[in-house]
Amino acid sequence: MAHPKSRISKQRKRKRRTHKKATAPQIAICKNTGEAHLYHRAYWSEGSMFYKGKVVIQAAEEV
DSSP states (O other): OOOOSSOOOHHHHHHHHTTOOOOOOOEEEOTTTOOEEETTOOEEETTEEEETTEEEEOOOOOO
């Protein structure tokens, strides 16, 4: 098995890992519907799909 030539200290390892963290997703609020959604993503609101404030898929009409 391969072994490291020298042991990496806990401090050195933790310094390297300080930058690895999850960030909160950016959330936008639509001006037309007032719905909160992720940037650059289509989202459903009241049965219709919206993207950039425009209807992409219309809600099905119930008879």
